[in-house]
Amino acid sequence: MRGSCLAADDLDSGANILRRPLTGQTMRKVLYILGELSDDDVEWLAAHGSREKVKQGHILVTQGKPLSCLYFILDGQFEVSVAGGGRLALVGCGEIIGEISMIDGRPPTATVSALSDGVVLALERSRLQKKLAADIAFAAHFYRAVAHFLAERMRATVQRIGSKQAQDVELDESLLDNVHLAGARFDRILKRFQG
Template sequence: MRKVLYILGQLDDEDIEWLARKGRRFQPQASAVLIREGVPAGELFFVLSGEVSVVVSGVGEVARLGRGEVVGEMSLVDSAPPSATVEAAAGALILAVDKRDLQARLDDNPGFSGRFYKALAIFLADRLRSTTQRMNTRGGLAAGAVMEDELDESILDTLSLAGARFEHLLARLSGGREGMA
């Protein structure tokens, strides 16, 4: 659930409402392909519940992502096609946001754009650090190193708010109209 905390921790309440309005909530069949390796993806996906599988050609499954994860964000940063296939597991519930709608909001709303890209930068920096650390530490953690499942201290102040925003997004998509924290 770490990725959604980075993103929702930076966005504001109006941004969350926009995602809920513009997003398409659906439950794909097991093994349905959300993103195909090498083929541009038209949507950004939030995993609301269940899991998705990340598969790389010639390697196999490299990750299983669950509740609160986001996939398809890399192509918002660059124009390269996806480097992996993402398939839904049985029972997954997904929120899909059309990238054209998202790009229009990014272009039209500088505040949203700044918050959204900051969230992506924080997440991608954390992912790079975690990957580098996994590759470099075989015999234990270096002093001051952050373990893969730890959150960076700089986002701890937004953690509670991000969790509340995610729960609100889920309630909003389920038809509830709960207030924001």
């Protein structure tokens, strides 16, 4: 697709994900999640998720309405906004949408809509919950990754509030230890679902 952040034919190893600048929150969620999961876990995600094309203007997530899927953005640009507060963020390839609702079971606190045509890997919440309940190792990896990401986001938020400036926060060194694995895993997901 036009505007794809990573094209399968451009990726011959997971290290290529590092060629894209990791500014703001771009690509961080996928690195945290896939860096913590095993290859078998990532294969399970790819095998049990479905590739969905999203048209520009489509609302992927609606604030206050229960969420049925966890989404990995494979292509496109999406806006995260809140009623009465406007745009919070722009997200794209490599971002994961719905992880907070997956953890706490509550409806999303923001709306996510497509600013361009895109592609997502959708993983049904009920299917993921069954996997988390049945596979303790997968659950430990998944929850640790989400907790790590949320902790980093909280630190960045506190830093921005304290400095009154939107500054990027450097990636944690422990994440960098697994970034090549995460990049290779995301590459496999992209290759599997392109087309």
